[in-house]
Amino acid sequence: MLGGGLDILELLRVGVDIALVWYVLYKLIMLIRGTKAIQLLKGIAVVLAVWLLSIAFNLQTVQWITSQAIGWGLIVIIILFQPELRRALEQLGRGNIFGRSARSEEEIIQQNIEAIIQSCNYMAKRRIGALISIERETGIGDYAETGIPINGKLTHQLLTNIFTPNTPLHDGAVILKGETIVAAACYLPLSESPFISKELGTRHRAAMGISEVTDALTIVVSEETGNISCTKNGELHRELDQNSLSELLRENLSLNVKSSEKKTKKRRGSNDG
Structure with a gap:
């Protein structure tokens, strides 16, 4: 009985040990994601793979070269990636390295x-x-494929420049995903709703059309009036000022809203079942 209890405790200790190591590795990967350190990790993986193959096939020259690379690799990493290592240590000292992902x-x-x-x-x-x-x-993504790929970081300068009149990409829709401008000059489905005002043009009908088939948030700037409108779930919000637009975007793009919507969908699914 005592031996069984010790085995369970030992398994629990090993499980906690492995879970902590994987959690730390995951956070470190999230920390360096998008930096040149990711390429370094790929290079290290290639060197290790070659080293293991050289041992398996007894390739002595290759094994010696890769062993030297691994031996001196730590010093090279410290020299080349001193800024990234310093930033990681600073965040660890401030105690926010493990809470970085959500805040960022x-x-x-x-x-x-x-x-x-x-x-x-x-x-x-x-x-x-x-x-x-x-x-x-x-x-x-299907609608993004109808346009011209951009895959650039979202900035107000780039976004404005795309819609500048008499430029190749100004006609059509821009599709955003996270902090990326995915594509420009995209075609969106036009709404067939008879309730849309006749004074609204093609841009508004396209914005309503995409909102009827997806949960995308679509903003329209009128060329005729300069008014800003926004569509979501088949609803059109017209003549938005800066504060109204800001509030609408924050309400629909924040992490809390997304997580609450996921919970709502799960509850609806369980109720339907």
Whole structure:
């Protein structure tokens, strides 16, 4: 009986040990994601693979070269990636390395919102027509494929420049995903609803159309009036000022809203079942 209890405790200890190591590794990978250190990890994996193959096939020269590379690799890593290591140690000292992912994502959302608002206000004052569709839970990659790939970081300068009149990409919709401008000059499905006002043009019908088939948030800047509108779930919000647009974006793009919507969908699914 005592032996069985010790075995369970030993298994629990090993499980906690492995879980902690994997958690730390995961956080470190998230920390260096998007930096040049990722390429370093790929290079290390290649060197280790070659080293193991050289041992398996008794390739002595290759084994000696890879052994030297591994032996001196730590010093090379410290020299080449001193800024990344210093930043990681600073964050560890501030105690926020393990809470970095959630906060950084919130910061990214806030920066995206500010870029969109700044761009829309600029275009509205100058009556530059624009159609911006923001992907949420439902993927809209099929519509992005109808346009020209951009895959650039979202900034108000780039977003505004795309819609500048008489440029190759100004006609059509821009599709955003996270902090990335995925594509421009995209075709969106036009709404067939008879309740849309006749005074609204193709951009508004396209914005309504995409909102009827996905949960995307789509912003329209009118070329005729300079008014800003937004569609979501088949609803059209017209004549938005800066504060209204900012509030609407924050309500629909924040992490808390996304997580609550996921919970709501799960509850609905269980109730349907």
